[in-house]
Amino acid sequence: MMESVLQFFYTNKEAIFIIALTIFLGLEVISNVPSVLHTPLMSGANAISGVIIIGGIILVGHADLENLTAGSNLLNLVLGIFALLFGTLNVIGGFVVTDRMLEMFKKKKKK
């Protein structure tokens, strides 16, 4: 068990580097955000977490459409399509609603 944990660290060492640095980057970029922007920031970040949609595209993209009856191919395709649907809702809905909120903030400034 210990060995496989160490193995995991070794095979993913680049990714772990990226993560460690990204966490610091996230802390740096987001700290000191005025409370006016808390909601849009949260909702914009939420839209970014819809990046899982890439996973959905890969899954559905390489689904074997000719052998749907074999194994769990059909089930996986259906689940993959749902993942894509949910991911798109998250991405498009998230960015659109964030834009709508920020548009509201902007409009007021001119007044």
Next chain:
Amino acid sequence: MDALNLTNGDIILEFVYLLSALLFVYGLKLLSSPDSARKGNLWAAAGMLMAMIATMVLHRDSDGGSIKGANLAIILGAIAFGGVIGAVIARRIKMTAMPQLVSFFNATGGAASALVALIEYSNPDNQSGLVTLLGLVIGSIAFSGSMIAYGKLNGNVKDIFTRWLTYINLVILAIIAALLLYILFGSTPAETKQILVYVLLAVSLVYGVSFVMPIGGADMPVVISLLNSLTGIAAAMAGFIYHNEAMILGGIFVGAAGMILTLLMCKAMNRSLINVIIGAFGGGGVAVDREKGVIKEISATDAAVMLYYSSKVVIVPGYGLAVAQAQHICSEMDELLEANGVEVKYAIHPVAGRMPGHMNVLLAEADVPYEKLVEMDEINPDMPKTDVVVVIGANDVVNPAALDDPSSPIYGMPIIKVHEARNVIVMKRGMGKGYAAIENYLFYGDNTRMFFGSAKESLQKLVTEIKAL
């Protein structure tokens, strides 16, 4: 894919992912300042679009096969369908329903991550069992937790507040950990493990429900940003499966940002994250004995006169304003007062409302310029110079017990010091206690006048009276 038959397309794809990841970071950076926020959102969206298109055109599976036309048609169909629904919901929904909507979109992200992880678990090419299962667990918790949060904000789900739920939650967490370890390291045939993965999915979904269930009211902003953070982490876990830098970086970045916002909200309540999750209020110090005094009511006419002839008025909005949907009438009163030369500002407590920044969105919808919204720390020094403070549907965030009563459950929480103002008008439906069910001595203060009724009706009366002056 093999390093030997790496094509130009593969290399371009990697660069596009890198560029997308950078755009996410750049976008969020711009999003954290009011003037550039809208641009930031668009940059992040552009990064997402690039990554999506590049994946469709250039991605190849481990055998080197690219995405076929029929598959592409399904993908585009699903994206068009989901995109139209998402855009319509996002455009049409009322601004007052924003907390629910943010929770709903967060739930969809969690669900997508959980589904991707579920499918990838059974993929024999997938070597990263640990991250796959973590993605499944975190994604499911984010999904069911966000749905419960959605239900609560929408008023469909009630808070369940019991001590034993905390212990049940700890037990469920232990089960999740045990299942995870057993699936990873146990020596059972693959078919049994596949079933255990479904069990793990179910238990995680249950945990999301039971973890959000007891948290409510003023703790909602903490839980919403925490769930947001979890969705990001779940997406990052899925990114590991595909060794996809855009997913890993984007996900972790969102996770870190969400965590900061979560801790910021906790700080605004002077409570630790653990304390919020477990649902225990502090307290236990020595109670301060004080005179309760008497409740003094004010009539709409008197209140109108008091406000109209002031020079400096501060409005403290709370969840009550959102519930009554009284933001427009509040803004109307503000304009009437400003027309008479009264300086009107809004004091925003970081945890006022049900999500981070809730009051700002609500007031922006009612055309209140954001320069008039002042943060707690900035407005507190001005309080003694303020003629009238109008507290609309806020309670705990203006309770002076947080400053001087060690026995109070909210002792130590930073508050808006409205009791230091010359006069305070508190708009409240009745004498019921706030979310934390704590006595508020502000209401008995010498300079406090109570104005009972729903925020919308009370403000309507005030506006009518002010117009008559």
